[in-house]
Amino acid sequence: MRVLLAEDQGMVREALAALLSLEDDLEVVAQVSRGDEVAAAVAEHQVDVAVLDIEMPGMTGIDACAEVRRARPRTKVVIATTFGRPGYLRRAMESGADAFLVKDAPAAELAEAIRRVLRGEKVIDPTLAAAALTEGANPLTxxxxxxxxxxxxxxxxxxxxxxxxxxxxxxxxxxxxxxxxxxxxxxxxxxxxxxxxxxx
Amino acid sequence: MRVLLAEDQGMVREALAALLSLEDDLEVVAQVSRGDEVAAAVAEHQVDVAVLDIEMPGMTGIDACAEVRRARPRTKVVIATTFGRPGYLRRAMESGADAFLVKDAPAAELAEAIRRVLRGEKVIDPTLAAAALTEGANPLTxxxxxxxxxxxxxxxxxxxxxxxxxxxxxxxxxxxxxxxxxxxxxxxxxxxxxxxxxxx
DNA sequence: CTCGGGCCGTGACATCCGTCATGCGGAGGT
DNA sequence: ACCTCCGCATGACGGATGTCACGGCCCGAG
Structure with missing residues (x-):
């Protein structure tokens, strides 16, 4: 399956690429360091799964997710972020993400999550899901x-x-x-x- | 050469381990997620090079670096951090670090830096070095x-x-x-x- | 020994900030 | 048509904050 990686820190991005390349069924066909380059790269490289960081220059991974969803609905989106904030999870889901992972989790979960979204499942950390539900929506205008x-x-x-x-x-x-x-x-x-x- | 990785985000840590394992001359013999576990692990696994993040629970990578320097002076220390702050660089060098990298850099630089510190060289991003010098020391008491x-x-x-x-x-x-x-x-x-x- | 500097405190003052009451216009729902 | 909510604004008030001047103690450098 063809994977795109979007993450602004070069070292982390390339390390994740190395990690995913160890999996026989996955191939990292594109890497970008900016949110606003995601959509074009997804289209150009016929990406099956896009793994997006949230904090990136140009555009957040959440907005990039929405772009991908609009332009190429069959591409799955995995959000992988440093911060497990309930509001992020909520907004990611509203933007049509298929999975939401925190980078604290063991690396094996990333490949696992990719396979599961490819099977059509949604993958969400249950702790975070609970927190997002109890918190209610953003009260700020x-x-x-x-x-x-x-x-x-x-x-x-x-x-x-x-x-x-x-x-x-x-x-x-x-x-x-x-x-x-x-x-x-x-x-x-x-x-x-x-x-x-x-x-x- | 025996490498230790200290980094709190599991996914990033294991991805970096995968990356370094691709290098024939390097072997990741220990991984820790907390700063205060570094020194013990370095001693126990006879580590040649310790790669430390700065922001970690328990203890910063900079303080951990100082501990390693005291307990096992021959072990080299590479600081790899998200934030290229001049004050961090200064404090890292004062703690006896051999290299200071920002995670923005391409992944190849990590293995490269590890090899160079093993040859006895110091590795510092020249841009950061300049910034650290022009800034002067911390004026706060x-x-x-x-x-x-x-x-x-x-x-x-x-x-x-x-x-x-x-x-x-x-x-x-x-x-x-x-x-x-x-x-x-x-x-x-x-x-x-x-x-x-x-x-x- | 004196001097500077860090550390801790007081008192006074001007300004900034946070709160509240109140008003108006527009958008959207019933 | 009416009500509610959001956006924007003004004015007034008390408390928090930032500044300044001043004093004390202790320590290390010269």
């Missing part, structure tokens, strides 16, 4: 996410207001909402919590 | 680092004071110093900048 994301790197209110073309008071209001919804005590904690839950 | 680290996850002043057994005013003073030294405009930005430079 679009603008609240925007403001929180802009505050994430330490910008002051005036900066955020300028960047998003808002009034400073509005920025304060959205942040206040976000802080309450995350049950945090200030913006920094709100950012941390939202990140952990995959809301950002 | 021990206590300033402590309070900044405690503020990193969104704790309020009272929390930090309690955690470090300080007065709240003292926390404010240290944070103010840290903010000035990082040329930041608030604690959150100071945390970000200190992280980027590897001062934390």
């Amino acid at each position: 679009g603008r609240e996410r925007d403001v929180l994301a802009a505050a994430a790197d330490g910008a002051v209110n005036a900066d955020i207001a300028a960047r998003l073309h808002l009034s400073e008071g509005t920025v304060r209001n959205y942040l206040s909402m976000a802080i309450q919804k995350t049950a945090a005590r200030n913006r920094a904690e709100a950012v941390r919590i939202a990140r952990e839950k995959g809301w950002l | 021990g206590r300033e680092r402590d309070v900044l680290a405690a503020a990193a996850d969104g704790a309020v002043n009272a929390d930090i004071a309690a955690r470090l057994h300080l007065s709240e005013g003292t926390v404010r003073n240290y944070l103010s110093m840290a903010i000035q030294k990082t040329a930041a405009r608030n604690r959150a930005e100071a945390v970000r900048i200190a992280r980027e430079k590897g001062w934390l």
Whole structure:
């Protein structure tokens, strides 16, 4: 079966390629390091399974998954990520992913998951599935996410207001909402919590 | 040559093991997922080269490197990390590392670096070396680092004071110093900048 | 021994931040 | 038509934060 690997860290990507090449029934026919190169490569190399990291330059693996789903629905998608955040899992499934793995897991699970999605199964870590279900959906509105994301790197209110073309008071209001919804005590904690839950 | 791999993400660790096993002259004789297991494993398996990640539970790869250096000076140490922060490079070299690689690099460089350190050479990314030299040393004092680290996850002043057994005013003073030294405009930005430079 | 620097604290002050009340317009649902 | 939710805004208030000046203790370098 023809496999594509998308992962931005060269060493990790090539190591995973070496690992999968040990499997007789799998062949790594393409490797990309950016999310926005996935869809084209999948089409060009007639890929049967795409293994995607989430955090990548250009485009997230989740968005790339949605692109693949639209352009070539028969290609299976496996999301393999460092962070087992419930929100990531939820969004990955909404984008049509067939499997969701965390890189903490033993390597054998990757090949195993690939074979299972090829048989038409879905593969999800049960612990994560439970967490995603108990958490409920992302409670932040679009603008609240925007403001929180802009505050994430330490910008002051005036900066955020300028960047998003808002009034400073509005920025304060959205942040206040976000802080309450995350049950945090200030913006920094709100950012941390939202990140952990995959809301950002 | 006998190689140890220390890396917390199972999938990545085993993939790197597969990669290195393709090299005729290298043999992966031990794998650990925690920093505090490195030294014992190095001694037990008579390891010639230890490949260490930095971010690991239990102990950082840099501290583990120092342990190995003390307990078994002839063992070479290769630090392989996700983040090419100048401060990491500096601290790794101070701990006696023989090579410093970023995981962005192509996989071939890993085996190459291992062979070179075995010949007694040091291997450092020249771009990073330049950055480390232009940056100068960490300007933060021990206590300033402590309070900044405690503020990193969104704790309020009272929390930090309690955690470090300080007065709240003292926390404010240290944070103010840290903010000035990082040329930041608030604690959150100071945390970000200190992280980027590897001062934390 | 003196001097600088790290460490810890206090007090005062200006500013920033988080909260709340309130308002308006638009989109979507019943 | 009505209600609800989102987006955007203003104004006011208290508390948190950042800055500054100042003092103390201890240690190592010169």
